[in-house]
Structures are given as C-alpha cells and as structure tokens.
Amino acid sequence: MADTKPLPSTLSVGLARTKLEVREFFREKEALIFTFFFPIIFLGIFSAVFGSTDFNGVNAATYFTPGMIASGIFLSSFQSLAISIALERDEGLLKRLRGTPMPPQSYFIGKIGQVLVTSVAQFALLLVIAGLVLGVDIPSEPSKWLDFAWIFILGAASGSVLGIAFSVVPKSGKAASAVITPIVLLLQFMSGVYFVYSSLPAWMRDVASVFPLKWLAQGMRSVFLPDGFQVNEPGGSWQLGTGAIVLTVWLIVGLFLAQRVFRWTRRDAG
C-alpha cells in the first residue's frame, strides 16, 4: 500500500529544489545579466572610465571591487528572490507547489541554496577578473578571509530573508522588476557602491546607514582595501562591530517579516 512508504525528507526535497532553482537561474538570460553579470560589468566600466585615477592611493578597480562584491551579494539575494518569488506567486507557480506534498521549508531551502550557489559563483568570477585582468591585489591573510566569511554569510542571509518578505510588495508579477530594481539601484548609490562613500553628503550617508547594503559594502572594503585605508572612512574606522549588529538586526527582522507576510496565493485570491 502506498501509505506505508515514507515521504521524502524535507532536506532531500529542498536539495531537489536547489538543483532546479540553480538550473532555472543560469538558463534565464534576464536574471543572468541583471543579477549575475551586473556588478562585473560595472567594475569593468568603472576601471575603464577612471583608469589610473587615484582613489586615496589605489586605482579605480581596487577601490570599486569591494563595493561590487557587496552589490553582487545583495543582488543575488534580495533582488533575485524578491523578483522571482513575486513572479512565481502572481503566475500561480506557488499555488501549484502548495497543492503538492512539497514541504514549505523545502521551497525556502531551494531559494537560499540558489542564493548561495549563485552568489559564491559570482564572487569567484568577480575575484578572478579583478585579480587577473584588472590587477587588483587580493588579500592573503586568513584573518581578512575570516572577516569576509561572516560578512558574506550575514549579508547573503539578511538579503535573502528580506527578499522573501519584500516579494509581497509588488502588486503583480509584471510590476516586480519595475518596483524592486529602482529601490536596489537607489540603495546602491546611497551606500557608496558606485561612489566614494566618504564623498557622499552626510544626510545621504545617514539614510544609507539604516540599511544593510552600506554595512555590507563597508565590511567588504575592510577586507579588500589596504590596511590603514580606514582613515578615509567617515568615522575613521571600519566599524565592523556596528556592521555585524546592523546586519544581524536586519536578519532577525527579515526572518520575522518573511514568516508573517509570505503567502502562496495572490492577494486577490481571497
């Protein structure tokens, strides 16, 4: 009798979802360009435009690499999930999944698995291009890579849960890109991804300090810019402790919100 066979475990279904999500991601051209290659393209443009312009003693490629890494993590987590889940909800894919014995947790394991795989691949590619093509010095000290690891994980995790929560904001799947992309772009500008952060007006820096991307970018600067560079930061230090606290708070807020607001059907579905 069918009833006696055990149900597949949440983890095994979650891994099957991860495989499917990663495959979907890499086969979809739009996501690949605007999420995966975006930071790499921008790093290339910036280093071509600014060439050997001096940014407090380093060249443009070196100065912008950490910002692009932070930006990539945020795009691969927040933007990618917020848009894809909004579309999947609007077009009835989530409703179909809810009608199968797939455990809900497996869906989220799939999404977070996809964020991990794509953001690590993106980071690796960015690092190879920065190091080999653009001549950026890549740090070798283990302590810096330890910092990188926790900043990366906190950034990707908070971006993911916030993306899951934010997916309920667009009113339709079609509106998802139009609603989410400008918000992310604005955050990137204010958080000093495309500019020298210390050159931004103080009020803008204050606004950016509320959001996670600023702290993610600052953390990445602490890893990839030479020692002593923190004197150029507005506070004169990398403020890693504050960054860890802000990112953790966002992670908790995001976890709470994602659980509260997530839904499998459209708002008008009653």
Place this chain on the structure above:
Amino acid sequence: MENDNAVRVRGLVKRYPDKVAVDGVDLDIHRGEVFALLGPNGAGKTTTTEILEGYRRADEGEVSVLGTDPANGDRRWRSRLGIVLQTSRDEAESTVLELVSHYAAYYPNPRDPDEVIAAVGLEEKRKTRPRKLSGGQRRRLDVALGVIGNPELLFLDEPTTGFDPEARRQFWTLIENLRTSGTTILLTTHYLDEAEHLADRVGVIADGRMIEIGTPETLGGRGARTARVSWSDADGPHELRTDRPTAEVAALMQRFDGEVPELEVRRPSLEDIYLDLIGKANAADAAVAIEAGAL
C-alpha cells in the same frame, strides 16, 4: 474510517465580503468515478473545488476528502491528491522531462516519469521547455505533473478551455485512460459535451447551490427528456411533446398519407436540459427578489 466516497460534503458554505459564493452544497463523489461539476462562471465551482483541495477554508459545513478534512490536510494527505489548476506557470527554463522528474521527488510512491510523459503524449517533447509547447501540450504537461504522484483523487479545473476540437478529443482520451486505471476524478468544466463524454455523474451548480446531481442520461428528470415531434401543414408549423414519438409519427403518416412535411423528432440535448436548469435557478432567484421587494 474511509468509506466508498472519495469526497463527502454536507452543508458547505463559503462567504466572501461581497457575496455568498457557496450556499449549502452537499456532494458525494464515489471512488473510481469521474464527476463533472458544471455551472456558469461565478456559480461557485472553483470555490467549492478549492475548499476540497485545501486552498480555502469552509465557513460552515462538513468536508471530507479521502477521509480527511482538507483544512487539516498534511503532506501524507496531499501526496494522495493530484491537482491541475485552471492556470499555472511552469518553471519556464526546465524541460518537460526535468519538470516531471523533479515533481516526482515530492511523492512517496511516484509513477515513472517517462511512462507518465508517454501517457500524456509528450514523448517527442521530452527535451522541450514549456514555453515552446502549444496550449494543448502545456495542459498535458499540467496533467503529467498532476498524476506523477500516483493520486487516488485528481482535480481537473477547466482542463480544456481554449482547446481546438482535435486537442480536446485527444485530451478526453487521456482522461478516459486515467479513469480506467482507477483514479477518481473531479472535473469542473463549462463544456457540456465534455461532461457528457467523460463523466459518470454530473452536478449542476448555480448561485452557490447544487441544483441537481445525476448521470448525464438522467439529468433534469424524465420530464426533461420528453421528445418533441414537429411538422408543418397548411396552418403552419406544429410541435407537440410526447413520451410516445413513434406512435405520433405513425399517426401523422396516416394523416398525410405518406411524407410528412418538415417532420422532425428531437430529444433535448444535455445542453438544453442544462440551460433549462440554470434558467429555472435564475427564475427562482428573480421570484425571491420580487417577493423581497428588491426589484
């Protein structure tokens, strides 16, 4: 404690802020039968089905699907159902075979993906992505994903809307094969020929109420089946309703002494009966409204 019924519903009520969508529906679906739920748009078909599928909660009444209240349905329960929704998107970048194999991983006792793809007639499209499929082929993929888990009960919500006649015929064959394999099927449709062709029993729903349940042959009662004999003579066209049309025709032959001008013997189609039922429901509503002074 499961009985012979795959679905048992008593006094189902579902209210939305602006209207009562389902207003006291009773329904039994026997194991192994194909049951068609017929009704105009907004009659309560989809709301009723979605309550049975566990997507919506009933406001009142008793609902049991495979022996479980859908409101408390767990993964084990869901693994015994197959749901084909009215519209749904697929993971657009995966092929037919990748999708069917992936969905198989959700179930404890799935069917073989290749076998299911063959059963829905998509063998030649195994390596094709959904967006390159025709409307009929996509619907077949929906069915493949609905039956991959080897369901005891399959929900099909308006499965052939927008099909050309050829695609519908092919789709019907697919459903007949599923039925032969013992799957209980709840089909919602607004195509009467579809219900007549596929269903063992038909339920007609209008304004949230089940007006009538019967086999396609008995729907509407005996009276609704009365034959109509019509002909013409010098006074113009005539028509009479009779239970003995053969005798009437014989009498006419006597009278005309040979050919009867414009002779026709008709029995109402399921469509006539259905429209009659829906019309009566609307007329009853109008009467209630007049009594209540609403008109």
